[in-house]
Amino acid sequence: MNRLLVLGVNVLVVSALLVVYGFLVGESGLVGVGFSASILGGVLAVYSTIPQDPSVVALVNYSSLLLNAVTSVLEDLGLLDPQVCAIRRGDVTLLVYSETPCPLEVDPGVGFSGGSPYLAIPTSTPSTLYEATGESTSTLLERSLTALLVDEFSVCKGVRVEEEAGQYVVYITGLADVSKQFLERPLDPYTLLVLTVSSGVLAATCVRLIERRISPDGVLVVLRAEKSGAEG
Amino acid sequence: MERRVSILVLVYAFLVVLSIISLYGLSEKRVDVYVSLNILTYYVSYAIVRPTYTSRYVKALNILLFIVFAIIVSYRVYEVLST
Numbered sequence: 036m037n038r039l040l041v042l043g044v045n046v047l048v049v050s051a052l053l054v055v056y057g058f059l060v061g062e063s064g065l066v067g068v069g070f071s072a073s074i075l076g077g078v079l080a081v082y083s084t085i086p087q088d089p090s091v092v093a094l095v096n097y098s099s100l101l102l103n104a105v106t107s108v109l110e111d112l113g114l115l116d117p118q119v120c121a122i123r124r125g126d127v128t129l130l131v132y133s134e135t136p137c138p139l140e141v142d143p144g145v146g147f148s149g150g151s152p153y154l155a156i157p158t159s160t161p162s163t164l165y166e167a168t169g170e171s172t173s174t175l176l177e178r179s180l181t182a183l184l185v186d187e188f189s190v191c192k193g194v195r196v197e198e199e200a201g202q203y204v205v206y207i208t209g210l211a212d213v214s215k216q217f218l219e220r221p222l223d224p225y226t227l228l229v230l231t232v233s234s235g236v237l238a239a240t241c242v243r244l245i246e247r248r249i250s251p252d253g254v255l256v257v258l259r260a261e262k263s264g265a266e267g
Numbered sequence: 268m269e270r271r272v273s274i275l276v277l278v279y280a281f282l283v284v285l286s287i288i289s290l291y292g293l294s295e296k297r298v299d300v301y302v303s304l305n306i307l308t309y310y311v312s313y314a315i316v317r318p319t320y321t322s323r324y325v326k327a328l329n330i331l332l333f334i335v336f337a338i339i340v341s342y343r344v345y346e347v348l349s350t
Contacts, residue, residue: 085272
């Protein structure tokens with residue numbers, strides 16, 4: 036329970052009493068004031084459900100710690116300019132950073148495939164994926180990304196997906212201030228989430244990141260699904 | 268609390284109090300005028316401030332307030348057309 040919730044509940048109680056009093060004395064103006072105040076109290080109570088600063092700050096600090104550790108590993112492996120792919124293994128998607136695109140013979144963690152080092156981060160399939168209902172793949176991907184990035188995580192305000200020559204171009208706009216700071220890292224939440232969701236929606240063995248471009252408006256991510264993948 | 272949410276709450280509360288005082292001072296007796304003006308105030312505050320974070324409860328609140336506002340407006344339009 037936080038202060039905004041307490042304030043909202045107090046306003047609701049007072050406004051309810053005002054409404055009752057207004058009905059008893061037959062003063063409809065007071066009833067209107069009471070109802071208006073009750074809406075104010077309700078809005079305050081609802082807005083108390085929004086994540087508070089301490090929890091957001093804690094999440095940012097935790098994410099920064101994780102990113103620092105993973106970036107250090109990438110530096111040691113010489114993978115600061117890597118090929119990034121999402122490789123499906125049943126219910127688990129491996130986000131693979133490697134020198135060669137889409138190495139299939141990889142296990143979670145650090146290893147070597149075909150003589151080249153890789154880092155594979157396991158992720159689970161998000162629960163907000165939509166199932167195909169006759170619409171195009173790009174529309175399905177857009178709906179799934181919007182449900183996850185906009186509705187659930189609120190890391191951006193809009194997502195648009197276009198299919199061009201077998202590649203999927205994802206435009207992410209209205210980036211949240213708290214997650215913008217991670218765009219400068221080799222791992223950023225937008226690319227990782229887009230790759231993970233795309234792996235589930237496109238049902239491809241390997242989804243490869245072709246390009247990532249940061250603009251003042253947002254982020255542009257270009258993907259390609261490679262059904263057979265490439266080894267080592 | 269996130270800064271934009273704080274600003275939204277302050278702006279909305281201030282405008283609501285202002286509208287309540289104004290309407291009561293004008294001896295307005297219709298309850299739906301108070302409610303509809305409050306809802307309009309909320310949407311204006313939300314549109315101007317646009318908080319970064321929301322929750323599913325906030326989205327549900329937005330939809331609910333819109334439905335209430337639509338019902339009030341529809342009733343008043345019906346009243347006008349039926350006279």
